[in-house]
Amino acid sequence: MGAALVVLGAALRPDGRPSPALARRIETAARLFAAGRAPRALVTGGATGAGPASEAEAMRRGLIARGVPEAAILVEDRARDTLENARLSIPILRRAGVSRAILVTDRVHMPRALTLFRLLGMPAEAAPCAAPAGRRGALYRAKEAAALPLHAARAGAIRLRRGRA
DSSP states (O other): OEEEEEEEOOOBOTTSOBOHHHHHHHHHHHHHHHTTSOSOEEEEOOOOSSSSSOHHHHHHHHHHHTTOOGGGEEEEOOOOSHHHHHHHHHHHHHHTTEEEEEEESBTTTHHHHHHHHHHTTOOEEEOOBOOOOHHHHHHHHHHHHHHHHHHHHHHHHHHHHHTOO
16 A cells, blocks of 8 residues: 555643644644545544543544545554554554555654654654744753653564564
8 A cells, every 4th residue: 555644642632622733743644645645544642531532533533624534544542652653553554554654743753753663663754743832842852852762772672572673
């Protein structure tokens, strides 16, 4: 099948609506789908405790509302972090015949997402959303700088257990 958009989750508001970060990802994925970048989209993210729906379900509904056919959307609704997004999404993508992921996430989150998908064996390319600005953006960049080596080490351990290192 080739490529699929992979839309990584972000927080939901307490009422279950997408946070600004999640809304950016939904909008970006819908635009890329409409432009023909990939015939499928996989949404990945579990429930965060903010309402009954998972991040993936909120993204699925958002994509459908923006014209993406329901039949074109794959759902992974258990992941709690970026490593789980990759670990749990890759088997779904492979079963669907997808050989390359086009990752949709915030620009500052993209290096970690790309690293983890690639370390776990899925070729991936970036389709970043705009980065948050100001103080919030600085905090996000600091979080990503700390999270990348930790998650890469965890992904490396998964590869070793699978005999792929």
